[in-house]
Amino acid sequence: MYRKVPAYLTATLCSLLLSIGDAESASNSKAAASNPKLETLLKSKLEGAEGIEVILSKVEIPPNSKLPKHWHPGEEFAYVLEGSVTLWQKGKVDIVVDRGDVAKVPLKQIHTAITGQDGVTLLVFRIHAEGKPERISAE
Numbered sequence: 001m002y003r004k005v006p007a008y009l010t011a012t013l014c015s016l017l018l019s020i021g022d023a024e025s026a027s028n029s030k031a032a033a034s035n036p037k038l039e040t041l042l043k044s045k046l047e048g049a050e051g052i053e054v055i056l057s058k059v060e061i062p063p064n065s066k067l068p069k070h071w072h073p074g075e076e077f078a079y080v081l082e083g084s085v086t087l088w089q090k091g092k093v094d095i096v097v098d099r100g101d102v103a104k105v106p107l108k109q110i111h112t113a114i115t116g117q118d119g120v121t122l123l124v125f126r127i128h129a130e131g132k133p134e135r136i137s138a139e
Contacts, residue, residue: 034062035062036059036060036061036062036065036067037058037059037060038057038058038059038060039057039058039059040055040056040057041056041057041058042054042055042056043055043056045130046127051129051130051131052074052127052128052129052130053127053128053129053130054125054126054127054128055124055125055126055128055134056123056124056125056126057123057124058081058121058122058123058124059078059121059122059123059124060119060120060121060122061085061113061115061119061120061121061122062115062119063115063116063117063118063119064115064116064117064119065113065114065115065119066112066113066114066115067112067113067114068112068137068138068139069088069090069110069111069112069137069138069139070110070111070112070135070136070137070138070139071108071109071110071111071135071136071138072105072107072108072126072128072134072135072136073107073108073128073129073132073133073136074107074126074127074128074129074132075104075105075106075107075126075127076104076105076124076125076126077102077103077104077105077124077125077126078097078102078103078104078105078122078123078124078125079101079102079122079123079124079125080097080098080099080100080101080102080103080120080121080122081099081121081122081123082099082118082120082121083099083115083118083119083120083121084096084097084098084099084115084116084118084120085097085113085114085115085120085122086113086114086115086116087103087105087111087113088111088112088113088114089105089109089110089111090109090110090111090138092109110138
């Protein structure tokens with residue numbers, strides 16, 4: 001599911017984020033020369049929820065890239081700051097998420113992100129099981 005986020009929430013969302021992983025090379029030589037950039041903005045225990053942490057990251061995925069299939073030991077929420085991305089989830093219909101849209105990836109859902117010619121910059125927010133790896137490969 002996704003929806004447009006009101007402009008007044010953009011500044012608040014820009015204070016948050018999360019990680020996705022290493023990109024597979026694309027046939028485009030520019031994309032093949034660059035990998036996703038991940039900047040962890042926040043990693044903190046969630047008060048009142050034993051064993052749960054919040055991870056917020058800014059993720060930049062270059063044009064014509066596909067991340068390895070993976071899952072997270074928590075829920076993931078992504079807000080598109082720039083560009084667009086196709087969210088592939090095992091057993092579900094692909095979702096194209098554009099600038100200003102928000103998408104959710106359920107707990108332990110196998111998924112990947114696929115970019116077109118513009119690439120994408122995301123703010124990713126995860127509610128995550130503390131001490132677990134941030135992502136687990138599904139390939």
